[in-house]
Structures are given as C-alpha cells and as structure tokens.
Amino acid sequence: MLNPFRSRIRWILIFWMFIISAIAYLDRVNISIAGSSIAKDYGLDNIQLGWVFSAFVLAYALFQAPGGRLSDYFGPRKVLFLGTIWWGVFTALTAMVPAGMAGALIVILAVRFCLGIGEAVVYPASNRLVANWVPFQERGKANGLIFCGTGAGAGITPPLITFILMNYGWRWSFYVSALIGLVAGLVWLWLARDRPEQHPWVKPQEAEHIRSGLSSATAKTATGNLLSWGTILKNGNVQALTLSYFTFGYSAYIFYTWFFIYLNTVRGLDLKASSYYSMLPFLSMAVGSLLGGWICDRVTKRYGKRMGRCGIAVVGLGLAAIFIALGTRAQDAALASIILAGGAGAVYLSQSSYWSVTADIAGASAGSVSGVMNMGAQIGGAITASLTPLIAKHFGWSASFLVAAALCLIGSLAWLKVNPERELVRAPE
Numbered sequence: 001m002l003n004p005f006r007s008r009i010r011w012i013l014i015f016w017m018f019i020i021s022a023i024a025y026l027d028r029v030n031i032s033i034a035g036s037s038i039a040k041d042y043g044l045d046n047i048q049l050g051w052v053f054s055a056f057v058l059a060y061a062l063f064q065a066p067g068g069r070l071s072d073y074f075g076p077r078k079v080l081f082l083g084t085i086w087w088g089v090f091t092a093l094t095a096m097v098p099a100g101m102a103g104a105l106i107v108i109l110a111v112r113f114c115l116g117i118g119e120a121v122v123y124p125a126s127n128r129l130v131a132n133w134v135p136f137q138e139r140g141k142a143n144g145l146i147f148c149g150t151g152a153g154a155g156i157t158p159p160l161i162t163f164i165l166m167n168y169g170w171r172w173s174f175y176v177s178a179l180i181g182l183v184a185g186l187v188w189l190w191l192a193r194d195r196p197e198q199h200p201w202v203k204p205q206e207a208e209h210i211r212s213g214l215s216s217a218t219a220k221t222a223t224g225n226l227l228s229w230g231t232i233l234k235n236g237n238v239q240a241l242t243l244s245y246f247t248f249g250y251s252a253y254i255f256y257t258w259f260f261i262y263l264n265t266v267r268g269l270d271l272k273a274s275s276y277y278s279m280l281p282f283l284s285m286a287v288g289s290l291l292g293g294w295i296c297d298r299v300t301k302r303y304g305k306r307m308g309r310c311g312i313a314v315v316g317l318g319l320a321a322i323f324i325a326l327g328t329r330a331q332d333a334a335l336a337s338i339i340l341a342g343g344a345g346a347v348y349l350s351q352s353s354y355w356s357v358t359a360d361i362a363g364a365s366a367g368s369v370s371g372v373m374n375m376g377a378q379i380g381g382a383i384t385a386s387l388t389p390l391i392a393k394h395f396g397w398s399a400s401f402l403v404a405a406a407l408c409l410i411g412s413l414a415w416l417k418v419n420p421e422r423e424l425v426r427a428p429e
Contacts, residue, residue: 021149033161034170053385059116061378068124068371075194076125084185086118092178095171124371131366135213143352144293151286162275227365240417242376247411249377251404255281267333277337284345292349305420316349317412324405328398
C-alpha cells in the first residue's frame with residue numbers, strides 16, 4: 001500500500017516527539033494548576049508545596065545523564081517507550097495518596113521523585129534520535145518542533161486541568177494525564193526505530209539525505225565505544241552549555257511551577273481568569289521554540305554554526321532578561337502577564353540552539369552529552385521551585401522574577417564561550 005509519508009519519515013518521528021513532549025509537560029505542569037487543591041487536601045503551605053514541586057525536578061535532574069546514557073546504549077525507541085509507561089503509572093499514583101494518610105507528604109514526595117526519574121529520559125532520548133535521523137542543516141527546525149511541545153503541553157494544561165478539576169476533582173486530572181501518556185507511548189513503540197536503516201518505510205533518497213548531513217562524531221562512534229564521562233565533563237563547550245542551561249531552567253521553571261499561583265494569589269485573578277492568563281507564557285514558549293529553530297537553521301545555513309547556533313541564543317536570553325525585568329514593574333495583571341509571557345517566549349528562542357549544538361558536537365553520544373547539559377537546567381528548576389517562594393516571602397515577588405532576569409543575562413554571556421564547530425573526540429587510550 002502506498003504511504004504518502006514515506007519520503008519524510010524523520011519528520012513523522014519528530015512530530016510524534018512533539019506529541020510526547022507536550023504530554024510530558026502536561027504530566028508535570030498539572031500539579032501546579034492543582035496545587036492549591038492539593039495543598040488544601042493535605043494541609044500543605046507554600047513552602048511544603050515547593051518541596052513537592054522540587055522532588056520531581058530533583059529526580060528529573062539527577063537522572064538526565066543516566067537517561068541519556070541508556071538512550072545511547074539501548075536506543076531511543078525502547079527507552080522512550082519504557083519512560084512513558086513509567087511516568088504514566090506514577091502520575092496516576094500521585095492521585096491515589098489518601099488525604100488523611102499519616103505521612104502523606106512523604107509519600108507524595110516519593111511518588112513525585114519517581115515520576116521525575118521516568119520523565120528524565122525524554123529529551124536525552126529525543127536528542128539521540130535527532131543525532132541519528134536529522135541532518136545538521138535541519139536540526140534547528142527539528143528541535144524547535146520538539147520543544148514547541150513543551151509550550152503547547154504546558155499551554156493547554158491550565159484550561160484542561162482547570163475544567164477537569166472544577167467538574168470532577170483534581171485527582172481525575174491526574175488519571176486523564178496518565179492515560180494520555182500511556183497511549184502516546186504505545187504509538188511510539190509501533191512507529192519509531194532507532195536508526196533510518198532499521199525503518200521499513202525509509203526510502204533510499206531519504207536515507208542518503210540523512211547520511212549526508214550527519215556529523216563526523218556520529219559516523220566515528222556509531223559502532224564504537226561511547227565518549228567517557230571524563231571526556232564529556234571536562235569539555236569547555238559542555239561546561240558553558242550546562243551553565244547557560246542552568247539559567248534557562250531556573251527562569252523557565254518559575255512559569256511551570258509558580259506562575260498560575262502567582263496570578264491567582266498575588267495578582268488577584270480568580271481561578272478561571274488565572275487559567276487563561278497562565279496559558280500565555282506557554283503559548284509564547286511554543287512560538288518562540290518554533291521561531292528560534294527556524295531562525296537557527298536559516299542563519300546557520302548563511303553564516304555558519306557560530307552565528308546561527310550561538311548568536312540566536314545570546315539574543316534570545318538577553319531579550320528574556322529585559323522582558324522579565326519589565327514584567328515586574330507592570331501594575332495591571334493582564335499587562336504583566338503579557339510582558340512576562342514575552343520573556344518566556346524569548347527564553348525559548350534559544351531552546352533549539354542548546355540541543356542542536358549537543359547533537360552537532362557529540363554524535364552517537366548525544367544522549368549522554370545532552371543529559372549532562374539538561375541536568376544543569378533541571379537543577380536550576382529544582383532550585384527555583386523551592387527558592388522562589390522563599391525570596392517572595394522575604395523580599396517580594398518582584399525580587400523572585402528579577403533573580404530570573406539576572407540569570408538570563410548570565411546565560412546569554414555563557415554562550416560566547418561555545419564553539420559549535422569543535423566536536424567532542426575520545427581521549428587517547
């Protein structure tokens with residue numbers, strides 16, 4: 001039977017990674033929307049709720065590099081499938097903790113920590129897929145589409161979860177999220193293969209196009225040993241990317257964890273209005289991710305990787321610092337939401353650059369290298385989940401956002417130390 005998509009199999013896989021990315025963020029952002037209801041049921045204050053947010057992010061951070069290594073060894077197909085099953089189970093378990101249970105907070109922390117372990121494989125495995133399937137001149141758009149899923153998933157979460165919460169209770173919002181993830185994982189197992197030559201739908205023309213754009217790092221290490229952890233951790237590019245991605249993660253996670261509660265309790269918006277206005281940063285992230293990926297590829301094609309990968313990231317994070325700082329000065333809640341959403345979108349202009357560079361320089365070790373880099377972002381996220389309410393308590397919410405703005409500026413400057421033309425090589429034996 002003729003399949004009209006057979007000449008573009010790589011883009012079908014990238015599109016399904018967009019779907020998985022959106023679902024992953026649905027499963028992690030739902031708790032911020034249901035946070036007030038959860039806190040009420042279990043008698044938690046904002047500091048304890050911050051611990052719950054941080055438990056997920058801490059596990060997610062710690063298991064980035066191991067998740068990437070698993071993807072390099074076993075391939076993104078199996079690892080992503082098992083990851084979706086894992087996080088579906090623990091998303092459902094979050095809702096099964098009885099409200100009157102002794103030590104309920106400890107149980108919730110443990111469940112959220114385990115959820116973080118399962119979701120940790122998503123983006124390192126995705127980057128391993130990109131390194132195998134997408135030629136370098138298309139990686140900006142590919143990563144832009146994948147990470148557009150983070151904004152799309154987080155954007156649809158507020159109205160979806162609010163609707164379920166108001167009509168069926170917060171626990172059902174977690175059951176629905178878990179079911180969606182399980183279905184997406186089964187489709188991925190059926191659809192995906194680790195490499196183009198393993199897929200029955202790939203035509204010779206597409207296979208040749210992919211091979212022509214793979215880095216020498218992929219070719220050299222595809223069947224050999226992976227890069228050692230020492231080689232990865234000592235590399236100047238990896239260190240600069242990890243530092244910059246730390247600042248990215250700190251800034252982004254304010255929106256993922258506290259923005260809804262900020263609008264509801266600080267800006268005085270009701271639950272329904274908060275659900276709509278809290279969509280804005282995530283929709284802006286989706287647009288920023290797509291736009292940044294497109295610009296990244298266009299500029300790379302014309303001026304080279306240094307300008308295309310690094311230049312876009314420097315500008316995006318610099319703009320984010322300005323928007324986030326200005327958002328704290330707005331008196332009107334709607335205007336503040338729009339300006340801060342502009343900051344979130346500017347942060348995501350740089351998203352494709354991070355993942356494209358790690359695929360470019362690491363090849364067959366792209367999962368491991370991007371896992372190390374993403375660990376930096378998630379450590380930043382874990383810190384902001386708990387530190388943001390502490391800063392707000394002692395210095396006000398404006399100070400919390402100004403810290404994020406300052407870190408965006410540092411992240412922008414760190415990109416000046418990155419050379420995307422310098423591939424990682426194995427240390428001599």
